[in-house]
Amino acid sequence: MSYKTATKLAQIGNRSDKQTGAVAAPIYLSTTYSHPELGESTGYDYTRTKNPTRDILEQALAELESGSRGIVTSSGMSAIQLVFSSFPSGSEFLVSRDLYGGSYRYFEELQKLAIATFHYFDDFESLAAQLTPEITAVFLETPTNPLMQEVSIKKVAQLTQAQETLLIVDNTFSTPLRQQPLILGADIVVHSGTKFLTGHNDILAGVVVAKDPEIGERLAWLANTTGPTLGSLDCWLFIRSLKTFKLRFEQQERNAQRIAEILNDQPQLKKVLYPGIGGMISFYVKDAAKIKAFLAELKLITFAESLGGVESLITYPTTQTHADIPQELRESYGLTPELLRLSVGIEDSEDLANDLIRALRVFD
Ligand SMILES: Cc1ncc(COP(=O)(O)O)c(C=O)c1O
Numbered sequence: 597m598s599y600k601t602a603t604k605l606a607q608i609g610n611r612s613d614k615q616t617g618a619v620a621a622p623i624y625l626s627t628t629y630s631h632p633e634l635g636e637s638t639g640y641d642y643t644r645t646k647n648p649t650r651d652i653l654e655q656a657l658a659e660l661e662s663g664s665r666g667i668v669t670s671s672g673m674s675a676i677q678l679v680f681s682s683f684p685s686g687s688e689f690l691v692s693r694d695l696y697g698g699s700y701r702y703f704e705e706l707q708k709l710a711i712a713t714f715h716y717f718d719d720f721e722s723l724a725a726q727l728t729p730e731i732t733a734v735f736l737e738t739p740t741n742p743l744m745q746e747v748s749i750k751k752v753a754q755l756t757q758a759q760e761t762l763l764i765v766d767n768t769f770s771t772p773l774r775q776q777p778l779i780l781g782a783d784i785v786v787h788s789g790t791k792f793l794t795g796h797n798d799i800l801a802g803v804v805v806a807k808d809p810e811i812g813e814r815l816a817w818l819a820n821t822t823g824p825t826l827g828s829l830d831c832w833l834f835i836r837s838l839k840t841f842k843l844r845f846e847q848q849e850r851n852a853q854r855i856a857e858i859l860n861d862q863p864q865l866k867k868v869l870y871p872g873i874g875g876m877i878s879f880y881v882k883d884a885a886k887i888k889a890f891l892a893e894l895k896l897i898t899f900a901e902s903l904g905g906v907e908s909l910i911t912y913p914t915t916q917t918h919a920d921i922p923q924e925l926r927e928s929y930g931l932t933p934e935l936l937r938l939s940v941g942i943e944d945s946e947d948l949a950n951d952l953i954r955a956l957r958v959f960d
Contacts, residue, residue, distance in 0.1 A: 620836070629641055658805050689735060690735075694741070695766070733761060740769075741937075742869075744876070768787050795905055854945040894952075
């Protein structure tokens with residue numbers, strides 16, 4: 597029987613424990629497993645390699661992203677690091693110009709250590725122009741963090757498949773509910789599981805899903821070898837969070853659509869960036885000098901760096917998430933000091949809008 601996404605999410609882990617019939621899957625804390633006898637295994641030997649609670653989560657995530665193999669890690673960055681550690685040194689990569697500042701910091705470090713070379717693209721045309729056969733993989737965010745730039749995964753995949761370059765998509769912003777990169781032609785999906793997937797601002801996690809079983813096996817082998825494994829308590833919390841993922845995300849998206857509309861009418865703003873889906877909105881204010889006062893005026897929305905949780909957060913990319921991108925560079929492509937990024941939660945949209953409208957008066 598093939599069930600719809602909401603059904604599959606609500607049912608994760610149910611019927612997995614045949615012995616007791618536990619509806620909420622148990623947390624297996626044991627790091628090691630006894631062997632029935634020499635040369636035999638229950639299927640579980642050591643938790644870095646395989647853990648029953650993590651298995652349930654990894655299978656659910658692989659299915660959610662329509663891939664063959666899911667791997668959960670200790671953070672989004674360790675998921676990205678796991679994927680990039682699977683390529684030979686000296687590889688060349690083509691990656692989104694606008695992207696999470698931590699990914700940029702990691703790519704620049706690999707380049708500084710002469711482990712890999714990174715080229716950056718601004719749009720589909722500049723990607724197509726730079727996609728030479730020397731490129732081992734393309735890594736992209738769509739929409740990007742924080743400028744919400746979009747690129748067609750399908751069009752990029754047509755190019756990468758034509759020359760056997762791998763396509764890796766960071767699907768943190770859209771989530772598999774709005775975009776399924778592996779169906780559109782990508783090879784690997786990564787997530788900061790810290791964001792919408794877990795959604796409560798209380799779990800740090802990362803996700804890798806591979807389309808091809810061989811790539812999945814290789815990444816799982818590497819994860820066992822290097823150990824970026826997510827602990828079983830966090831796996832269990834992740835499973836519990838996924839059960840309400842669709843409900844949360846849809847409410848966040850409805851709120852964001854309403855708030856984007858309202859923000860578009862506010863005279864204190866220069867421009868609102870909202871791709872029409874998801875819970876993330878960025879906007880430019882007219883006067884960066886008053887941002888400090890604006891943030892102090894917000895009483896409901898919290899000034900903090902992260903996104904995707906039930907509590908609405910506002911972030912100042914210039915000094916927070918994207919501070920590691922050199923100032924001149926980030927300003928050259930639009931990440932200027934007037935930009936703020938809003939992660940819309942599940943609160944009442946009227947309360948959120950009122951908080952923003954009141955605080956925006958500091959710019960009058
Ligand atoms: C798009 C994106 N990818 C990856 C990451 C890194 O994830 P984590 O903070 O879980 O390591 C982030 C973090 O903000 C992000 O926004």
